[in-house]
Amino acid sequence: MIAKIVKLVKHICLLFILFLGYAASSAYAEASSTNHIVIDVIGSSPQRIYTYNQGRLDTEILQDSTINQYTYDANGNLIKRSRANSSTSPYVFDLSSVSYDIYIRGVQPNVQQVHFPTWTAWKDQDDVEWIVGEKLADGVWKGTVVFNRHGGETGTYITHIYADGKMVSDVGAEVRNNGVTITAPEQASLADGFYTVQANGIPESIKEVRFPTWTEHMGQDDLVNPWITGERLADGSWRIKIPFSTHNFEMGNYITHIYSFDRYGNKTGVGGKVVNVLGGAGGSKETDLSGVSYDVFIYGVDPSIQSVQFPTWTANNNQDDIEWIEGVKVGNGVWKATVVYARHHSETGRYITHIYSSGRILGAWEYDVTNSQVLKAPVNAKISDGYYEVSIEGIPANVTRMEFPTWTNQNGQDDLIWYQGERESSSKWKVRIPFANHGNETGIYITHLYASDGYGNSRPVGGVTVNVNRY
DSSP states (O other), X not given: OHHXXXXXXXXXXXXXXXXXXXXXXXXXXXXXXXXXXXXXXXXXXXXXXXXXXXXXXXXXXXXXXXXEEEEEOTTSXXXXXXXXXXXXXXXXXXXXXXXXXXXXXXXXXXXXXXXXEEEESTTGGGGOEEEEOEEEETTEEEEEEEGGGGTTOOEEEEEEEEETTEEEEEEEEEEEOOOOEEEOOSEEEGGGSEEEEEEEOOOTTOOEEXXXXXXXXXXXXXXXXXXXXXXXXXXXXXXXXXXXXXXXXXXXXXXXXXXXXOTTSOEEEEEEEEEEEEOXXXXXXXXXXXXXXXXXXXXXXXXXXXXXXXXXXXXXXXTTTOEEEEOEEEETTEEEEEEEGGGGTTOOEEEEEEEEETTEEEEEEEEEEEOOOEEEOOSEEEGGGOEXXXXXXXXXXXXXXXXXXXXESTTTTTTXXXXXXXXXXXXXXXXXXXXXXXXXXXXXXXXXXXXXETTSXXXXXXXXXXXXXXX
């Protein structure tokens, strides 16, 4: 009995010494950029290890404990190789990294099972988990410590390692909550179309960050499943755009929670944001006359309202060109009016829209219309070139079709052809005019340009002449 008590006291003292050592060594350490620990069994020589999954190289452990991990697509093609720097004691991890891996090398090849019992120093072994190790290769085993299985606690984590019931090593790590910074606006307008949430300070080891979002109105009825995955930016932060259309253009509080996921699918919450979304009028601040028309919106309209009017005029000569446009309901509390420039003498400058329902003003919107597109075409061309090219830049994105009617000066429009333009970008269109379609005539070729919006409205936006020579 006395011998057993002495043995127990020695074991408790050992744990106490280990705890003091872990706490002291981590008191000055900064959080690691890795999420792994590599341990070599005493007396073994560090080896370079390759592990495979479904016949593909999965993990490479170098002699200096640096790890390379390989990621593949569904077809088995390598997407990327992630390099985790050498892990050295004291081991410090951030809570937002979700988990960390413990690799042990040099285990006897005949060992059948390795366990990684792990607990936090706080309240001793109340949260002990006997983690079953995974054999990666002869003599190489891995255990994964998941923070949520320990109540998401910070502080010292203690792991003993047993091979077929015999303790072969131990290790401790410090887990901290350095804090992920979440940025988002306090308020946003439905007229903006969306708002952005960004999570900064996410560890490099994280596979993905998700941003489940819903509105306070009627709870989580508008929660998108599966949760939307953010975009990883070059600086390591993660970002998501929250489109109001996904949430029925509701006003009020929008709630976003943020979760980080490790490579195994384990997750932990890293923060959240609440954004107050307001209604009101909206549209672009500036557009171009070549866009043919322009849409004005009003958001957050009472659902009981049956009609909305959008009287619109230009600042030039006051309300001489006023048009009372009947709005169209396009969504929950969202109405739209289309302002066609031709109905306002195709003027440039300030356009003014007031928004009414039953004689009560709901909002107002003003914007500037410019005429700044850039038209390019050669002054001269040769029949041997086969064609000439016309391009136009500065066309608004709402233009759905550009037409380039072309004819030669000889015999008038007997050879008129309406060419369909090709969209090169959101603001640039081009067309090729083949001489063969015009009898390979020489002389003056005339091309006009017409832009059309999605509603069938069309207007001329320019024209060019090209002198075509035989040689």
